[in-house]
Amino acid sequence: MVPMRTGSEPTTARSALRLRFWLSVWGLIWAIAGTAAFALAGRPGWAAACGVLWLIVTADMTMILRHIHQGPHWQPGRDVPPYRPPEHRHP
Template identity: 85%
Template sequence: MRTGSEPRTARSALRVRFWLSVWGLVWAIFGTVAFALAGRPGWAIACGVLWLVVTVDMMMILRHIRQGPHYQPGRDIPPYRPPENPPP
């Protein structure tokens, strides 16, 4: 049932986003080291910049997770406000 307030009450999959950023961080570190050892400084710099972006994103994700139910509601908080007048 849709109530029209979904954009305000949408839930974010922060834990999934965190683990995807961990995966990206591992690959960015690997790419930076591998390209640096292979003598490709341009690609190493690109992977290093990606490493920085992923690290900042991970810090923001962890901050939102730690802020609690306001940003990451638990299972006991409904995803939307029930309608005031249910259909007969």
């Protein structure tokens, strides 16, 4: 049986911010390494592509860190229960 949607998922959704942070770190390492490797290999197009990816990952990491620092609303701990779905159901 598939549970019914409450219609409030976008407002009650949570994100695994710590996991996203570590995946961003992994992507940042690869973007920096790719930028350096392609620049040293004389491939400016690929180096530029990796540089753009580096900027995107850095911006994403900045947003993730901001949400982590905002507290339990963005990154609930084990002591914060999940949001309750709305009590009313539409037919």
